[in-house]
């Protein structure tokens with residue numbers, strides 16, 4: 001087949017991918033013509049072809065766990081919502097949606113709730129992600145627009161990355177920066193992050209800032225710019241006079257913040273702060289990239305403005321190589337903002353103010369349009385919990401895992417009268433709580449558009465038929481809307497129809513007053529829509545996109561000037577204390593996506609990091625009396641989690657880090673959000689996901705073990721368990737606190753007597769090892785021990801499941817857990833594309849391979865997507 005051009009469903013970089021079919025399998029490569037990635041992909045994008053199986057897909061509508069027809073499911077949703085609205089009013093229902101919906105899905109969901117149900121109660125997981133950036137943009141620019149584009153990262157002479165682990169979370173943006181720096185080694189990179197992340201590999205300066213202190217750093221920079229003045233490249237007074245308001249008060253507010261004070265507030269060396277300030281002051285072409293280390297904070301909006309302020313002060317906004325740059329998380333975080341998916345927006349970048357409400361009401365012909373904003377995500381789930389909201393429809397998000405104080409969200413859904421979940425996946429922590437489950441089309445099947453971080457609209461095109469009875473999200477919402485009686489307003493019958501309506505609203509009575517404008521896209525016919533090339537909004541009437549905004553210094557505020565806003569900086573809302581002395585920082589790992597429903601389907605992506613962990617500085621490990629490699633209990637007043645301790649001197653002492661991806665489907669207790677306090681920014685409503693006080697203590701396990709088997713093993717009775725997919729088996733890590741480990745008995749019962757059991761038991765040290773062979777093939781292997789350090793490495797054993805027969809040497813080595821000498825253990829996978837393990841890399845380095853390029857030539861590592869290059873560099877430095 002000719003390759004299908006579509007867009008990656010993961011992060012907001014929005015890479016173009018080419019999908020080709022070869023028999024039953026699909027291969028995926030970067031689209032060289034897509035401007036976001038120019039052919040590159042990261043490890044997640046490159047593995048997309050392996051995530052298409054229908055295992056654990058939700059394929060049919062269900063009510064109360066029983067399969068029903070679409071008619072029954074849709075009628076049930078429409079009737080129950082109408083009943084609640086009739087009895088309790090429109091604010092008693094809600095939608096909770098997602099940046100993983102396509103723009104077309106999002107548009108109809110927002111239209112139904114705000115326009116026709118007549119409530120503002122539609123909010124989105126972008127509240128957890130981008131809402132502080134949205135509010136900061138609106139305060140500063142009068143509109144929610146990212147001024148720059150990816151090319152700016154290649155033109156800039158200085159890139160400041162703050163609160164962004166670009167190497168892992170936006171890997172192709174990172175690769176573009178790496179390539180630009182290689183071409184122009186004079187380019188400088190400053191990283192601001194309490195941890196020394198993989199991103200630090202390219203940083204000229206890493207500021208391991210005290211968690212939560214960014215506003216002091218940037219306000220101090222503003223003060224520094226003022227003191228340096230025009231002559232030294234500091235403040236651009238004429239830009240301020242002509243294009244900015246509020247700068248007098250802002251500069252006064254930061255007046256006393258000199259370098260020693262900043263250094264003290266931020267826990268940094270004065271010389272490092274001074275060096276950052278010098279670089280920023282002297283480099284006109286500078287871009288500041290910010291992400292969740294800024295947004296996810298109880299003062300996130302003020303932090304966003306503190307970043308934007310230094311760009312306003314220097315006139316570096318929307319110019320080639322000079323801009324503040326908020327990079328988006330989800331594939332369609334930006335599209336959701338365009339259609340008004342947040343509870344406090346309307347649609348097409350219009351606000352819930354009388355003039356816009358009247359205008360959109362006329363456009364939609366919606367007499368019942370809401371006049372008020374709805375509840376923001378955290379408040380919305382509070383309202384579900386206390387019964388104000390009686391029916392909720394959740395689409396494309398997993399709040400039982402991802403909301404702060406997630407156990408509270410679970411409790412809210414458990415006692416809610418009516419919970420509807422549209423998802424691709426049958427078993428998720430949220431789907432478990434649904435009364436009605438609706439099977440949605442997934443990536444590869446769905447058809448529509450997404451907008452990436454640089455405002456670029458790209459097509460997602462289908463290359464697979466709809467499986468089972470799955471339907472696109474827009475279709476599902478449309479059907480419910482019609483069954484609620486709104487037959488005249490929900491007449492679109494395709495994604496293209498919806499897109500045209502969305503584009504038409506963007507130009508409706510716009511007259512240049514709104515930044516979001518798709519003038520050139522209002523009349524696309526279906527063929528044009530299918531062929532739509534990636535384009536950056538605003539799109540002019542003749543179809544041209546706009547790479548940069550605000551370069552002329554004109555903004556969407558009443559006066560046309562940008563606003564400089566400084567508020568006194570605040571630290572995290574809940575400071576650490578004697579009983580909860582550590583700051584719990586949460587975020588992403590390179591090869592997993594959120595709650596793992598797609599990325600967890602491929603063994604390749606699980607081979608990089610395969611267990612929930614908590615990364616701690618050696619001093620904190622001693623202080624908490626835990627052991628590297630052992631298990632820790634992390635807890636506070638809200639909840640607790642269990643995770644493997646990983647020692648790392650790259651953590652800032654006092655701050656511990658855990659990944660967000662693990663959930664109730666693949667682990668006992670590893671949901672980070674069970675602990676994260678639901679404190680939010682008072683303007684944006686975005687939760688403080690990065691700074692929760694916790695205690696860390698040893699998990700008092702009396703035994704440890706693991707089981708590998710060809711199918712998943714029921715292991716939820718163990719105190720600690722995790723389950724991951726390997727290439728040819730499932731691996732379960734287990735531990736417990738009982739005086740006697742009864743897993744040998746359980747496994748014998750579970751697997752029965754059929755086959756040969758090879759066993760080894762040493763009661764003195766509670767050691768038990770067993771393997772089950774059938775017809776010479778390994779079915780199951782398990783190891784248990786009192787001491788976790790006595791358990792063998794897992795990689796070699798995993799490999800044995802790929803063989804049809806084990807030879808004698810392998811069989812006799814089996815219970816030793818160690819490979820014979822001629823089959824070395826490759827170790828933990830570093831390069832996911834070519835499955836290159838840590839041990840193999842170390843060996844090559846010891847043999848004299850001394851550069852990333854040479855490792856690529858010898859072992860292929862790092863030579864495809866490049867996502868592992870920061871780790872290769874680290875291994876080279878350490879070995």
Ligand SMILES: Nc1nc2c(c(=O)[nH]1)N[C@H]1C(S)=C(S)[C@@H](COP(=O)(O)OP(=O)(O)OC[C@H]3O[C@@H](n4cnc5c(=O)[nH]c(N)nc54)[C@H](O)[C@@H]3O)O[C@H]1N2
Pocket residue numbers: 011012129162163164165166168169170192193194195197209210211212213214291292293294328329330585586587588589590591592593594690
């Ligand atoms: N592999 C992968 N990539 C993803 C995703 C994924 O699930 N997996 N998800 C996508 C989504 S939705 C999003 S929103 C983005 C998020 O992308 P990022 O924001 O880059 O990712 P995070 O890991 O959440 O956090 C970024 C960094 O903020 C740092 N940080 C914590 N506190 C502070 C602080 O006070 N100040 C500063 N300056 N830094 C701090 C953390 O240590 C962390 O390294 O990633 C997207 N890309």
Ligand SMILES: Nc1nc2c(c(=O)[nH]1)N[C@H]1C(S)=C(S)[C@@H](COP(=O)(O)OP(=O)(O)OC[C@H]3O[C@@H](n4cnc5c(=O)[nH]c(N)nc54)[C@H](O)[C@@H]3O)O[C@H]1N2
Pocket residue numbers: 098100101102125126128129130292296329330395396397398399401402403404422423424425428440441442443446473586587588593594595596597598660672673676689690
């Ligand atoms: N502690 C902590 N918590 C966080 C964060 C953090 O950094 N720290 N980050 C926050 C951020 S930035 C984000 S974006 C959220 C993400 O959190 P979630 O949105 O909860 O994460 P996902 O696992 O991506 O959930 C998406 C669900 O939608 C399904 N899905 C995917 N595509 C489609 C589709 O097209 N249609 C339908 N109907 N379903 C689909 C998937 O199967 C999956 O179940 O987590 C937030 N929570």
Ligand code: SF4
Pocket residue numbers: 008009010011012013014015037040041042043044045046170171172173
């Ligand atoms: S950087 Fe990776 S995850 Fe993000 S869009 Fe590109 S290929 Fe997908």
Ligand SMILES: [Mo]
Pocket residue numbers: 128129130329330
């Ligand atoms: Mo996000």
